Amino acid sequence: MGAKRLEGKTALVTGGSRGIGRAVAERLARDGAVVALTYARDETAALDTVECIRRDGGRAFALHAQLGSHGDAAALWSAFDARVPHDTTGPVVDIIVNNAGIGHGADLASLTEEGFDEVFAVNVRAPFFIVQEGLKRLRDAGRIINISSGAARLAMPEIIAYGATKGALDNFTLNLAKELGARGITANSVAPGIIDTDVNAGWLRGNPEAEAHAASLAALGRVGRPEDVADVVAFLASDDARWVTGKVIDATGGSGL
Numbered sequence: 001m002g003a004k005r006l007e008g009k010t011a012l013v014t015g016g017s018r019g020i021g022r023a024v025a026e027r028l029a030r031d032g033a034v035v036a037l038t039y040a041r042d043e044t045a046a047l048d049t050v051e052c053i054r055r056d057g058g059r060a061f062a063l064h065a066q067l068g069s070h071g072d073a074a075a076l077w078s079a080f081d082a083r084v085p086h087d088t089t090g091p092v093v094d095i096i097v098n099n100a101g102i103g104h105g106a107d108l109a110s111l112t113e114e115g116f117d118e119v120f121a122v123n124v125r126a127p128f129f130i131v132q133e134g135l136k137r138l139r140d141a142g143r144i145i146n147i148s149s150g151a152a153r154l155a156m157p158e159i160i161a162y163g164a165t166k167g168a169l170d171n172f173t174l175n176l177a178k179e180l181g182a183r184g185i186t187a188n189s190v191a192p193g194i195i196d197t198d199v200n201a202g203w204l205r206g207n208p209e210a211e212a213h214a215a216s217l218a219a220l221g222r223v224g225r226p227e228d229v230a231d232v233v234a235f236l237a238s239d240d241a242r243w244v245t246g247k248v249i250d251a252t253g254g255s256g257l
Contacts, residue, residue: 003032004030004031004032005031005032005238005239005240006028006031006032006033006094006095006237006238007032007033008032009032009033009034009094009095009237010033010034010035010036010084010085010092010093010094010095011025011028011033011034011035011036011093011094011095011096011097011237012035012036012037012038012080012093012095012096012097012130012134013025013028013035013036013037013038013097013099014037014038014065014067014076014097014098014099014100014126014127014130015038015039015040015099015100015101016035016037016038016039016046016049016062016097016099017037017038017039017042017045017046017048017049017062018042018045018049018197018198019195019197019198019199019226020099020147020192020195020197020226020229020230021037021097021099021100021147022037022045022049022226023225023226023227023229023230024097024099024226024229024230024233024234025037025049025053025060026049026052026053026056026058026230027227027230027231027233027234028095028097028233028234028237029053029056029058029059029060030056030058031234031237031238032058033059033094033095033237034059034060034084035053035058035059035060035061036060036061036062036063036080036083036084037049037050037060037061037062037063038062038063038064038065038067038076038100039062039063039064039065040064040065040066040067040100043062043064046062047062049062050062061083063076063079063080063083064079065079065100067100067121067122067126068102068118068121068122068125068126069121072126072129073126073129073130073132073133073134074129074133076130076133077130077133077134077137080093080137081137090136090137091137092137092138092139093134093137093138093139093142094138094139094142094143095142095143095145095237096130096131096134096138096142096143096144096145097145097146097147097233097237098126098127098130098131098144098145098146098147098169099147100122100126101122101123101147101165102118102119102122102123103119103159103162103199104116104118104119104159104161104162105158105159106158106159106160106161107157107158107160108157108160111160111161115161116161119161119162119165120161120164120165120168123162123165123166123168123169124165124168124169124172127146127169127172128172131144131172131176135180138185140183140184140185141183141184141185141242142183142184142185142186143185143186143187143236143237143241144173144176144180144185144186144187144188145187145188145189145190145233145236145237146169146170146172146173146187146188146189146190147189147190147192147229147233148166148169148170148173148189148190148191148192148248149162149163149166149191149192149193150191150192150193150250150252150255150256151163151166152166152167152169152170152191152248153167153191153248153256154255154256166191169189170189170191170248173187173188173189173246173248174187174246177245177246177247178246181245184242186236186241186242186244186245187245187246188236188241188244188245188246188247188248188249189247189248189249190229190232190233190236190248190249190251191248191249191250191251191252192224192228192229192251192252193217193218193224193251193252193253193255194214194217194218194223194224194252194255195223195224195225195226195228195229196223196224196225196226197226204223211223217255217256218252218253218254218255219253219254219255219257220253220254221253222253224251224252224253228251228253229251232249232251236249
């Protein structure tokens with residue numbers, strides 16, 4: 001078997017203890033990266049993810065990071081710096097995956113100012129400053145991968161603020177690609193559709209009608225799995241994607257076609 005394609009790389013995956021983030025962390029570790037995965041509340045899930053990665057022969061560690069407040073990015077990177085290898089310039093990272101996010105199931109009439117501020121703080125401000133701080137550590141030819149959503153391109157008034165945050169994230173991705181291209185750094189978004197994760201478990205799992213409806217929205221005729229998204233992220237993180245930047249990669253299974 002040849003060398004793993006991310007051997008020698010270090011990756012940061014925010015929200016890496018559950019769902020899509022966990023699948024991404026596990027896949028990047030299988031490809032050889034040392035993975036720092038962050039969690040906000042569920043330390044047990046984070047440590048379980050780390051243990052599963054290590055049992056599979058990978059390398060990973062968990063960092064507590066409560067995103068959504070001023071100073072959150074600096075605190076995250078400070079914790080990261082204490083755990084990763086340094087080169088002659090200091091701590092380094094090769095892959096940044098901004099996966100952590102929250103959603104508000106509120107429409108225009110019911111969304112509060114507090115709810116609006118919270119969803120934008122976690123979904124937009126945190127990735128912005130994580131990248132800003134991370135650029136001091138990100139190696140040339142590195143990768144920035146932002147987890148967006150199909151909601152950024154579809155009218156879904158019931159989650160209007162969430163969709164707006166993902167649209168903002170996609171624009172952020174576009175500007176990063178332009179600004180950082182001279183360093184060989186690529187920036188791309190991955191936009192999932194409905195994915196079978198704990199976040200959707202309450203209405204999706206054990207409800208055949210809901211599952212059938214969700215599956216019908218995708219041209220490929222099923223509900224997405226976290227691994228469906230993780231595999232796209234793994235491609236973008238690899239050298240195979242060296243000539244892809246500034247793009248939103250649709251990972252909805254063809255929803256809304």
